[in-house]
Amino acid sequence: MFNESIVEFLIKHSKKNAVSFHMPGHKGGDIIAKHGYGEFLDNILGCDITEIKGADNLFQPESIIKETMEAYKKLYDVKYTNLLVNGSSCGLVASVLATCQRGYKLIMARNSHKSIFNAVKLGDIKPVYARPELLEEYGILGEISKDEIKRLIDENPDAKAVILPSPNYYGICSDIKEIAKHVHDAGMLLIVDQAHGAHLKFYDKNKAAENLGADIVVNSTHKTLLSFTESAIINVCSDRVDILELEDKIQSIESTSPSYILMASLDINEKIIRKHGQELFKEWKTNIKEFYCECEKIKGLKVLKHSMHDDTKINIDMSAYGLDGTKLESELIKRGIYPELVTGSLVMCMSGIGNTKSDYDKLILALVNIADKNVLGECVKCENIQSVALELTAVPTKKEKVLLSESEGRIIAESIIPYPPGIPLACPGEIINKEVIKHALELRGNGYNVIGIDKDNKVFVGK
Ligand SMILES: Cc1ncc(COP(=O)(O)O)c(C=O)c1O
Incomplete structure (x- = not known):
């Protein structure tokens, strides 16, 4: 027995007014109300409806839902967008099942998200693993190289599609442009899991898979932008994709009671980005730039820097102070700051469109304070085994x-x-x-x- 329930935990946590450097991207702040949607938040229960007359239907969109899909299509400048109410997970499973038939091969990143492994299992698909590079300096996995994809395509010309994350959890992107060329030369489809990069189209367009030749791009708008947790979008960017097949697969796995609250949050996200995106992304970039400058002033503190890095994912290493990732995370939490992820010596603080200047100031203040309270030079060595390549045999049936x-x-x-x-x-x-x-x-x-x-x-x- 636990001494509190889910709702008690959430209310207690929300009263802490903690600084969120974790998902979702709205950060529980006032960004949505500030841009004109306070009335929706105040009436959230009244807005929690089903497919009543006039409310349209996600599985046969003809009016208000269709309009939001069309608006996203324009926003991302793609050929087709569908709204997802079961996260990118649902879009990724559908993409794999729609492009890879039973028994066929899928070239997939070995560091793919669980949902893609689920798709492979559900569809009885043969996975061919692409190994990401190891960033030894940080002990994490990096990009999937174009050479690795080319090698696997040459060895497996019968594969139907290639799927990889870009950016990965730590923000490292792959060279989608070059990878797309190899994939298309071989007559395959490229699916990009851009769950962590829904903002890239507006924040750093040279890293957005929609601009780089991917066929299908799945975005968790909830992770870095403004829609609510579990809402996402799937974008189709080329004519190579059979959209009817994709819709059929989405509908086979998605809830038949799609939440209007989630769909409305997608609507709100699109509208705020369209109307206020320019100033919001400019402010986000400025805050990030200033934050990294402040980090440089803290002796011994290391942040991940890489040419393919989406800098909104702030990866901090204070092992020079004797703190591994777990200890650094608890020091931050003690100071009211909640990060997203710990890996070895790294703590990843995931910024989002909803983070304010004051959030970054509080994070810097906490890091300065942690540095003051600990001794520089008491290095700790953290093991990270993300790179281990295990020998692969057949999947057991029993x-x-x-x-x-x-x-x-x-x-x-x-x-x-x-x-x-x-x-x-x-x-x-x-x-x-x-x-x-x-x-x-x-x-x-x-x-x-x-x-x-x-x-x-x-x-x-x-x-
Ligand atoms: C790389 C990656 N892809 C996909 C997903 C699934 O996204 P969602 O939570 O929107 O279902 C996640 C979730 O964290 C992820 O890390």
Whole structure:
């Protein structure tokens, strides 16, 4: 038994007025009300309706929902947009199922989100893993190179599509333009998981997959922009995609009671960006630039810098002060700042359109204070095993549960996935090794969610 309920937790948290450097992008602030939609927020229960007369229908859009879809199409300058009420997860599963038939191959990033592994399982599709580069300096995974994609396309000319995240959770983008050329030369389709980059079209257009030749781009507008959690959009940018097939797959997996609150939040997001985007993105860029300048003044503090980096994902390393990511995160939380993700020595603070100048000032103040209270020079070495390439065999058809600590050498039957970031440490068919076991147990020991490991620390392996 816990001493509070979900609602009690949420009310208590909202009263803390904590600074949000995690999803969603509106950051719980006043950005939506400030731009004219306070009435919607005040009447949220009255707006929570179903498909009554005049309300249109997400699965046969003809009026108000159609209008929002058309408005997004214009906003992102694409050929087709659909609204999603079950997150990018739903759009990614639908994209894979619509482009890859049963038994066919999909070239997919090994650091893909869980939803893509789900699609592969649901569609009985054969995954071919593209390995991302390792950014050794930071201990995280980087881009998927065009050469890796080219190699896999050459080795698997029968694959139907390629799917990869850009940007990834840490903000590292891949060279979508060059990758798209290879993919299209081979007659395949390119799907970009832009869950973390819905803002790029407006914030940094040279990194937006819609501008770089992708066929399908899935955006979590809730992560960095203004719509509510679980709302997202799917953009189709070329004539290569069978839209009827895509719609059929979306409708096969999406809730048949789509939330009007979520759809309205997508409507609001589109309208605010269209009308006020210019000033909002300019302000966001200025705040980010000033923030990084302030970081440089803190001796020993390191932030991730990379030519392919979307700088709105602020990755901070204070291991020079003896703080690993977990310790730095708790120091920030003590000071009322909630980050998005910890990996090894890095704490990722995810900024969004709703962050104000004062949020960045508070983050800097907290970092200065943490630096003052700790000793520079007490370096801590953090292990990160994101790069481990496990040997892949066939996915087991029969499974059993065993203790994780006793699973070395066994074939994994259900993915082991730290959440966040939702990228599997071990996938079905892979042979688990000592390193992964040690890392997964450490994550559990530090209180992180790891999907696929039960409360008794057991995992599914092949029987
Ligand atoms: C890389 C990546 N893709 C897709 C998703 C799924 O997005 P959503 O939460 O909108 O379903 C996530 C979620 O965090 C993600 O990190």
